[in-house]
Amino acid sequence: MKTLDIRKRVRDAPHDLADFLHTLPDDHPLQIALRTYSLALSLALGPALLPFLTSRKARAQGLSRVLYLLKRELSINSFASAMTVGVAGGAAIRHVWDRWEEWSAKNGGRGTDGPLAKVRTWLSSLTDTQKTFLSNVVSTSFAIGLLHSRRRHATSAWVGRPSPTLDLTLIVLVRAMDTVVQFALFKPSTSERYLPAAVKEEKMADRRKWTTRLDALVFWASSARIMWCFFYEPDRLPPSYNKWIMKLANIDPRILTALRAIRSGSFSYTKGFSVPPDLATSLSADLGYPPAWGDPAQVPAYGGPEADIAWKALGVSNRRGLGGLPCEVVHSGLATGCTANAGIRGLQAFAEAVALYLPVHVLPILLTRPRKLLEIPNLIQTLQNVARSATFLSTFVAAVWYGVCLTRTLLLARLFPGISHDFWDSSLGCTFVGSLLCGASIWIERGRRRGEMALYVLPRAIRACISDQWVKSGRPSVRWAERLVFVLPLSTILTAAVHRPDTLRGLSKWALAFVMKGPNAGFWKRRRLGTDAPPTPAPPTRAPSPPNDGAGSAQ
Known part of the structure; x- marks a missing residue:
């Protein structure tokens, strides 16, 4: 009988556990722990195990x-x-x-004489937001300590390479910065409380417009920095990011090597030398053109009539009045004309972007409201959103190429033929203009998407601005700076998720709404139902802080 009883208990244990969890409120710490662990584990294991489904090389391991x-x-x-x-x-x-505060209030602060009474008085004087923030500071300090205790995070592993958690830290920092900005922008002033509802809504609409403009500005500045680093300092970007940009932009690696050589002085039109000597000549020959088209000793360095004589001798007919490498070589043989080259590369990027953005737009609907895809109007709207995002990315790529050609061929080099192509093809010339132009494509995206795109690129832009030498130095200051930057921003985000969830946007809002309040939270429920109505205001989940009378009596 005892054996049967044990078997029955073991068999019923999952059901008993489920019944127990159902008795807990959605914001109970145990419920939050289960949702956090499951979500974080899926984010960690998913990318790690995906290659086993898509790559034979991975399966061979x-x-x-x-x-x-x-x-x-x-x-x-x-x-x-x-x-x-x-x-x-x-x-x-x-x-x-x-x-503890409830117990202290009931017992009138007994047993808390001396210093403990002062501590309890100070703790009781804190607001609910401050208490939540301090609680999160303690927990996140342990969290970053756990991450840094891994073997690959040992102090010796920090020398010569950045911290493995640096990207995560910068993502958390950017999300916290966005939360603070949203709080500052949408915090109503005292005078606004007495305004009519229509006036309040008008002011909110103006603030939303400023938010989208700020998002566009952040994306533009971040993408400019990222693209410039892609051209000249790729070590500042994650290797996977460099590989993705290279694939999307379809740039021959020798073009990038030549650009970096011009910046370092090992390739010069005015001095007529290249290190290595076949840097551009090999590219020209591989494309089916004469090797001399890539030889800086034979290619004219300046524009004007003298350049036309040199081009006539080389057999180049479409660079009248210009110097520098011919367009055929720079375009890697894709097209002779600059406009055609930018257009073709934009179309190629569009095809790549459709494959990228289709799951981005469809998966959230499949997870929250799959029936919506069966409705023709919603399906058409989703496909339009995919096309819009793909157009944004293809325009981004085309703008980089067109900015390069606009500088060295179509406009600036023609206006100033006396300036050598050592400048037009340098880090302050064509690539700089291309990096500045590409970010303007963000205006193609919808307002909400602009914000998410800005939050996506800003961490990488910040990383590209941090001194690489300091990050890879292995100094204790690097580790402690990262811990501080991780703890305070993450505590800010978690506190906002409890007390000011309206300041969160995008992925932060989705993830923390699920983690902190469960799938029955108003936000997730509205997404499943496909409604935009705001949730019914819920009573505070936190018990009000006990009055300070007990603390005062303890003194």
Whole structure:
């Protein structure tokens, strides 16, 4: 009988656990911990295991590689565990804090004489927001400590390469900065409280316009920095990011090498030398053109009549009055004309972008309201959004190329033929103009998408602005600076998710609404139902802080 009873209990354990969890409120720390761990684990394991489904090379590594990944991501200091400690730990500390204050209020502060009474008085004087923030500071400090305790995060591993958690830290920093900006922009003034509803809505609409403009400005500046680093300092960007840009822009690596050589002085039109000597001549020959078209000793450095004589001798007919490498070589043989080259590359990027953005727009609908895709108007709207995003990315690529050609061929070099192409093809010439122009394509995207795109590129732009030498130095200041930048912003975001969720946007809003309040939160429920109506105001989830009378009596 005892054996049967044990078997029955083991069999019923999952159901009993589920029944127990259903009795807990959605914002209970245990519920938050389960949702955080499951979400973080999927984010960590998904990209790690995906190559086993798409790559034969990855599958050739066998089961041992899979077991290694599972062991790494299920360990106590894994990403999922650390994020659970950071997110759910703060909720647990705040939960215990509330229970302690309730107990203190009931007992009148007995047993808290001396210094403890002062501490309790100070803690009781804090607002709910401050208490939540302090709780999150403690938990996120443990979280970053767990991440840095991994073997590959050892102090010796920091020398010669950046911290493995640097990208995550910068993402958290940018999201927190956005939360603060949203709070500042949409915080109503005292005088606005007494204005009519129509006037309030008009002011909110103006603020939303300024938000989209600010998003566009951030994206433009960030993309300009990223593209410039792609051309000249690719080590400042993640390798996968460089590879993705290279694939999308379809640039011959030798063109990039030549641009970097011009910047470093190892390739010069005016001095007529190249290191290595066949840097551009090999590209010209591979494209089916005479090698001399890529020889800086034979290509004219300046525009004007003398350049026309040189081009006639070389057999180039479409660079009258100009110097520098012929367009055929720069375009890698894709098209002779600059406009045709930019257009073709834009179309190629459009095809790549459709494959990229189709799941981006469709998957959220499949996860939250799949029936909407069965309705023709919604399906058409989704496809229009995909086409719009693909047009944005293709315009981005075409603008880079057209900016390069506008500088060195179509306009600026023609206006100033006396300036050598050592300048027009330098880091302050054609590539600089192309980097500045491409960000303007963000205006093709919808307002909400502009914000998400700006938040996506800004962390990479910040990383590209940080001194590479300092980041890879392995100094203690690097580690402690990263910990501080991780703890304070993440605490800010988690606090906003509880007290000011309206200041969160995009992925932060989606993820934290699910983690902190569960799938039945108003935001997620509206997405499943496909409605835009605001949620019914809910009563505060936090118990009000006990009055300070008890604290005063303790003194």
